[in-house]
Amino acid sequence: xxxxxxxxxxxxxxxxxxxxxxxxxxxxxxxxxxxxxxxxxxxxxxxxxxxxxxxxxxxxxxxxxxxxxxxxxxxxxxxxxxxxxxxxxxxxxxxxxxxxxxxxxxxxxxxxxxxxxxxxxxxxxxxxxxxxxxxxxxxxxxxxxxxxxxxxxxxxxxxxxxxxxxxxxxxxx
Amino acid sequence: xxxxxxxxxxxxxxxxxxxxxxxxxxxxxxxxxxxxxxxxxxxxxxxxxxxxxxxxxxxxxxxxxxxxxxxxxxxxxxxxxxxxxxxxxxxxxxxxxxxxxxxxxxxxxxxxxxxxxxxxxxxxxxxxxxxxxxxxxxxxxxxxxxxxxxxxxxxxxxxxxxxxxxxxxxxxxxxxxxxxxxxxxxxxxxxxxxxxxxxxxxxxxxxx
Numbered sequence: 001x002x003x004x005x006x007x008x009x010x011x012x013x014x015x016x017x018x019x020x021x022x023x024x025x026x027x028x029x030x031x032x033x034x035x036x037x038x039x040x041x042x043x044x045x046x047x048x049x050x051x052x053x054x055x056x057x058x059x060x061x062x063x064x065x066x067x068x069x070x071x072x073x074x075x076x077x078x079x080x081x082x083x084x085x086x087x088x089x090x091x092x093x094x095x096x097x098x099x100x101x102x103x104x105x106x107x108x109x110x111x112x113x114x115x116x117x118x119x120x121x122x123x124x125x126x127x128x129x130x131x132x133x134x135x136x137x138x139x140x141x142x143x144x145x146x147x148x149x150x151x152x153x154x155x156x157x158x159x160x161x162x163x164x165x166x167x168x169x170x171x172x173x
Numbered sequence: 174x175x176x177x178x179x180x181x182x183x184x185x186x187x188x189x190x191x192x193x194x195x196x197x198x199x200x201x202x203x204x205x206x207x208x209x210x211x212x213x214x215x216x217x218x219x220x221x222x223x224x225x226x227x228x229x230x231x232x233x234x235x236x237x238x239x240x241x242x243x244x245x246x247x248x249x250x251x252x253x254x255x256x257x258x259x260x261x262x263x264x265x266x267x268x269x270x271x272x273x274x275x276x277x278x279x280x281x282x283x284x285x286x287x288x289x290x291x292x293x294x295x296x297x298x299x300x301x302x303x304x305x306x307x308x309x310x311x312x313x314x315x316x317x318x319x320x321x322x323x324x325x326x327x328x329x330x331x332x333x334x335x336x337x338x339x340x341x342x343x344x345x346x347x348x349x350x351x352x353x354x355x356x357x358x359x360x361x362x363x364x365x366x367x368x369x370x371x372x373x374x375x376x377x378x379x380x381x
Contacts, residue, residue, distance in 0.1 A: 037226065127313045132313045147357055151356035151357045152313040159348070170341045
């Protein structure tokens with residue numbers, strides 16, 4: 001049993017107890033929220049179908065191997081597993097696309113392998129940068145976003161490098 | 174943007190499939206992967222519903238307010254000069270809280286609300302204000318306490334400990350956010366003059 005095994009059960013208990021103490025109808029509010037969660041899932045389903053299909057084709061054709069091979073000298077120089085390179089490339093562009101690749105990495109290499117762990121940390125510590133920038137500035141009249149893109153891409157890159165380092169640090173190889 | 178990624182991936186796979194003589198694999202992939210997508214959806218949607226449900230309870234009971242209050246000092250530091258009682262500041266701290274709890278769907282509307290409040294302060298300028306840049310960059314570098322979607326997928330693939338990656342994710346996120354904030358601050362000083370000049374030349378062009 002690890003410390004992290006306690007996080008979820010304790011958090012769920014805390015939320016429910018706090019809700020009951022404050023007089024919240026915890027069951028009905030749960031159902032309301034769960035409905036929203038389902039709706040998000042339904043919303044991303046078409047994108048999942050589109051992206052899983054094109055990623056599956058890309059992989060089956062051998063093109064992914066060529067791409068990974070081309071970038072591998074660079075990635076191994078910074079200690080980043082080459083198997084996670086396609087994931088790192090797609091992550092800033094598309095959340096559901098990255099999810100698809102992540103799933104592929106897990107089924108191929110296993111979630112508890114070094115590669116699977118780096119992919120997990122990479123997924124958790126970076127965001128869909130371009131999408132976020134587009135919708136956030138979309139509500140304003142701003143056309144010049146200044147240092148925004150540079151900083152956001154730096155953050156992604158730092159996240160990629162850090163994911164390999166932190167996995168080694170906390171979980172070993 | 175995605176239309177290019179989507180088309181390029183499919184066209185490239187057809188070209189590579191022909192060159193490698195793997196057209197039958199490409200065909201199978203096209204027909205099989207679309208139904209795999211539905212399986213993936215089914216394995217994710219339960220956790221998403223559970224988490225959204227619990228978070229709705231936490232929002233209604235005010236448990237999330239506590240975390241918003243914890244965030245105030247950090248938000249004050251990052252958004253120097255912004256009135257802590259303003260609507261924009263409130264929305265920003267709630268946006269950061271929602272991000273931390275992994276509530277993407279709650280974080281985005283709050284972030285957009287904060288953006289339109291900042292827009293009022295920016296007086297409709299075409300150049301992003303410092304606060305705007307900071308808010309967007311913080312949102313592109315996610316910090317998440319409980320990565321539920323990732324854990325759900327790890328569990329699905331037989332992980333012995335789906336949540337073991339939490340400390341690593343937190344440290345990597347903090348590293349990525351700090352580097353983003355440093356870049357924002359570094360370029361805030363050097364970038365302004367150039368921006369002012371660019372704005373000037375843009376105006377000049379408009380006058381012609």
